[in-house]
Amino acid sequence: xxxxxxxxxxxxxxxxxxxxxxxxxxxxxxxxxxxxxxxxxxxxxxxxxxxxxxxxxxxxxxxxxxxxxxxxxxxxxxxxxxxxxxxxxxxxxxxxxxxxxxxxxxxxxxxxxxxxxxxxxxxxxxxxxxxxxxxxxxxxxxxxxxxxxxxxxxxxxxxxxxxxxxxxxxxxxxxxxxxxxxxxxxxxxxxxxxxxxxxxxxxxxxxxxxxxxxxxxxxxxxxxxxxxxxxxxxxxxxxxxxxxxxxxxxxxxxxxxxxxxxxxxxxxxxxxxxxxxxxxxxxxxxxxxxxxxxxxxxxxxxxxxxxxxxxxxxxxxxxxxxxxxxxxxxxxxxxxxxxx
Amino acid sequence: xxxxxxxxxxxxxxxxxxxxxxxxxxxxxxxxxxxxxxxxxxxxxxxxxxxxxxxxxxxxxxxxxxxxxxxxxxxxxxxxxxxxxxxxxxxxxxxxxxxxxxxxxxxxxxxxxxxxxxxxxxxxxxxxxxxxxxxxxxxxxxxxxxxxxxxxxxxxxxxxxxxxxxxxxxxxxxxxxxxxxxxxxxxxxxxxxxxxxxxxxxxxxxxxxxxxxxxxxxxxxxxxxxxxxxxxxxxxxxxxxxxxxxxxxxxxxxxxxxxxxxxxxxxxxxxxxxxxxxxxxxxxxxxxxxxxxxxxxxxxxxxxxxxxxxxxxxxxxxxxxxxxxxxxxxxxxxxxxxxx
DNA sequence: AAATTTTTGAGGTGCGCACCTCAAAAAGAT
DNA sequence: ATCTTTTTGAGGTGCGCACCTCAAAAATTT
Numbered sequence: 249x250x251x252x253x254x255x256x257x258x259x260x261x262x263x264x265x266x267x268x269x270x271x272x273x274x275x276x277x278x279x280x281x282x283x284x285x286x287x288x289x290x291x292x293x294x295x296x297x298x299x300x301x302x303x304x305x306x307x308x309x310x311x312x313x314x315x316x317x318x319x320x321x322x323x324x325x326x327x328x329x330x331x332x333x334x335x336x337x338x339x340x341x342x343x344x345x346x347x348x349x350x351x352x353x354x355x356x357x358x359x360x361x362x363x364x365x366x367x368x369x370x371x372x373x374x375x376x377x378x379x380x381x382x383x384x385x386x387x388x389x390x391x392x393x394x395x396x397x398x399x400x401x402x403x404x405x406x407x408x409x410x411x412x413x414x415x416x417x418x419x420x421x422x423x424x425x426x427x428x429x430x431x432x433x434x435x436x437x438x439x440x441x442x443x444x445x446x447x448x449x450x451x452x453x454x455x456x457x458x459x460x461x462x463x464x465x466x467x468x469x470x471x472x473x474x475x476x477x478x479x480x481x482x483x484x485x486x487x488x489x490x491x492x493x494x495x496x497x498x499x500x501x502x503x504x505x506x507x508x509x510x511x512x513x514x515x516x517x518x519x520x521x522x523x524x525x526x527x528x529x530x531x532x533x534x535x536x537x538x539x540x541x542x543x544x545x546x547x548x549x550x551x552x553x554x555x556x557x558x559x560x561x562x563x564x565x566x567x568x569x570x571x572x573x574x575x576x577x578x579x580x581x582x583x584x585x586x587x588x
Numbered sequence: 589x590x591x592x593x594x595x596x597x598x599x600x601x602x603x604x605x606x607x608x609x610x611x612x613x614x615x616x617x618x619x620x621x622x623x624x625x626x627x628x629x630x631x632x633x634x635x636x637x638x639x640x641x642x643x644x645x646x647x648x649x650x651x652x653x654x655x656x657x658x659x660x661x662x663x664x665x666x667x668x669x670x671x672x673x674x675x676x677x678x679x680x681x682x683x684x685x686x687x688x689x690x691x692x693x694x695x696x697x698x699x700x701x702x703x704x705x706x707x708x709x710x711x712x713x714x715x716x717x718x719x720x721x722x723x724x725x726x727x728x729x730x731x732x733x734x735x736x737x738x739x740x741x742x743x744x745x746x747x748x749x750x751x752x753x754x755x756x757x758x759x760x761x762x763x764x765x766x767x768x769x770x771x772x773x774x775x776x777x778x779x780x781x782x783x784x785x786x787x788x789x790x791x792x793x794x795x796x797x798x799x800x801x802x803x804x805x806x807x808x809x810x811x812x813x814x815x816x817x818x819x820x821x822x823x824x825x826x827x828x829x830x831x832x833x834x835x836x837x838x839x840x841x842x843x844x845x846x847x848x849x850x851x852x853x854x855x856x857x858x859x860x861x862x863x864x865x866x867x868x869x870x871x872x873x874x875x876x877x878x879x880x881x882x883x884x885x886x887x888x889x890x891x892x893x894x895x896x897x898x899x900x901x902x903x904x905x906x907x908x909x910x911x912x913x914x915x916x917x918x919x920x921x922x923x924x925x926x927x928x
Numbered sequence: 929a930a931a932t933t934t935t936t937g938a939g940g941t942g943c944g945c946a947c948c949t950c951a952a953a954a955a956g957a958t
Numbered sequence: 959a960t961c962t963t964t965t966t967g968a969g970g971t972g973c974g975c976a977c978c979t980c981a982a983a984a985a986t987t988t
Binding site: 589592593594608611612614618636637639640641642643644645646647 | 973974975976977984985
């Protein structure tokens with residue numbers, strides 16, 4: 249057993265009450281004594297007994313996931329992971345809940361956030377496209393004591409906000425590397441397809457992709473990104489046009505998390521085989537496509553890992569613990585048919 | 589808060605003492621009452637409060653990792669992960685320790701296991717090549733109440749032994765897929781290199797590899813596996829001979845976890861560029877080789893993940909909890925330069 | 929029916945911490 | 959020097975469970 253608060257009090261030359269005040273930020277402690285306690289913590293290597301703290305605190309941590317209302321298969325998987333964790337997390341004194349927000353319009357999103365009662369949550373993980381009104385709403389929540397973590401999409405508030413998610417630029421670069429390797433010496437054009445170019449993730453992925461292709465595989469020519477606007481008809485039309493315009497196309501890169509639309513469009517156009525196809529996010533659609541050989545690789549991030557990481561970070565923030573950063577980096581996974 | 593033991597006792601119509609006897613296997617409970625408690629657990633959805641249990645139990649779980657004495661960079665990473673977890677796990681009431689065993693000889697290994705005092709451990713995770721004497725030694729430990737988990741190498745004892753590690757056949761298949769894709773339409777031979785063919789892991793990987801190559805990329809010819817016996821000189825010699833014998837070699841597959849030897853041999857032979865090279869396990873050697881483009885891909889399993897998973901499983905066994913199996917499958921990771 | 933064994937219940941203790949109250953001490957203000 | 963404010967300490971309570979003892983009740987044997 250490590251040293252207890254009692255040992256800490258003795259080592260610091262203060263009472264248990266003062267130790268408690270320092271450990272739990274209750275204020276009303278002179279700088280001198282506070283420093284004495286801090287020094288003693290270092291010296292004797294005190295570590296709060298998590299089990300005892302959880303038991304005594306008795307109050308479950310209320311963690312919220314703020315998630316857009318509209319979203320496809322990947323988001324569903326994230327939601328499922330949250331649910332899974334809920335049943336498991338009950339014994340760990342955490343209550344998870346999901347808050348769906350409007351995401352079409354920055355102001356609506358901000359209003360959804362503003363509607364969150366700061367008393368209901370100890371921390372929230374926010375997935376939402378950045379915007380000034382949203383930022384203000386988040387800052388107000390933060391001011392009322394809710395810890396904010398950005399989830400999948402970066403938020404820039406004051407100070408350092410933890411971020412849970414992959415590095416999209418590196419993800420795009422990974423896709424570029426695979427595309428280059430899969431195409432080999434073969435010359436040709438690569439067609440990137442996205443839902444929209446508005447999203448920051450898409451842009452970052454494209455940047456990473458172009459970077460690798462340009463530097464390592466200069467014989468491959470990346471075409472301008474096609475936008476589907478999440479509309480199957482439009483997808484089929486623009487893809488068809490693009491493929492006709494560039495018959496030398498030999499690779500297709502689906503930048504967007506939602507691969508279902510483009511994949512079925514490509515299937516109808518008979519463009520699935522013969523072309524190297526790389527997509528993002530593991531969903532039932534991409535899994536199946538990998539298995540039958542329509543897709544060659546999928547770049548993905550594990551939703552379960554995302555959720556667990558977010559929960560760990562939020563808990564650490566609430567309990568004023570430091571997190572083991574190395575454990576929290578979300579890996580960029582590469583999936584092929586054999587390692588599903 | 590979920591229901592407590594008090595609620596459980598009331599629901600089952602028994603006393604707290606009986607509930608305690610059932611929950612902690614103290615015996616001396618009639619079948620009838622035991623079933624009543626079990627039924628009540630289901631009915632009211634009782635879940636032991638892990639924090640309170642850990643606190644009351646007071647006794648840290650003593651978990652052991654049984655690891656071969658000889659081992660390369662990958663094993664070092666595993667050991668490092670165990671150490672990392674140790675500092676972190678102290679607050680979680682677990683004490684990890686590592687037991688190094690002889691591994692050259694099955695009898696020596698068995699004797700090392702036999703030397704383990706069953707009173708010192710609640711559970712151990714064993715990494716050792718299977719053999720009848722080893723099996724006996726493990727069974728004796730199990731009989732004395734130590735929970736056994738197989739770690740990286742499967743152990744077949746009585747009943748079901750948990751296994752922590754990747755599916756080596758699938759790992760080999762993944763390597764085969766990448767090799768096939770990277771080589772593209774290019775015909776040629778692929779040279780698999782291993783330390784020795786004795787190890788089960790190596791065999792399984794080779795099987796998976798051949799399976800994919802044979803079925804999906806029949807124009808590629810896998811050569812017989814080269815054995816280096818972990819000897820750099822021998823490695824250089826056999827590789828050189830093999831490459832001369834088959835000038836059409838265009839891919840090399842390093843089956844073994846230790847890539848350092850073969851990689852430097854290949855470097856001296858100037859066989860690194862021009863050939864597609866795939867290896868196993870992330871180490872500083874494979875990382876560097878990936879970055880500079882000598883290696884094209886690495887198939888790996890995360891040591892940190894391995895250790896955490898093993899600990900979770902051992903704890904669950906000791907505390908008679910069921911584990912969330914989905915969370916415990918170790919992923920087969922694919923690494924390229926961009927997703928390190 | 930008596931003696932034995934097995935099963936059950938009542939009750940207590942302590943794990944390490946969070947959170948609370950109240951009084952005493954120290955520091956600062958007037 | 960008195961009053962006010964801030965800081966400190968002593969002490970208590972309870973979280974849910976593990977683990978213990980002892981006596982009473984029930985089931986089994988003799």
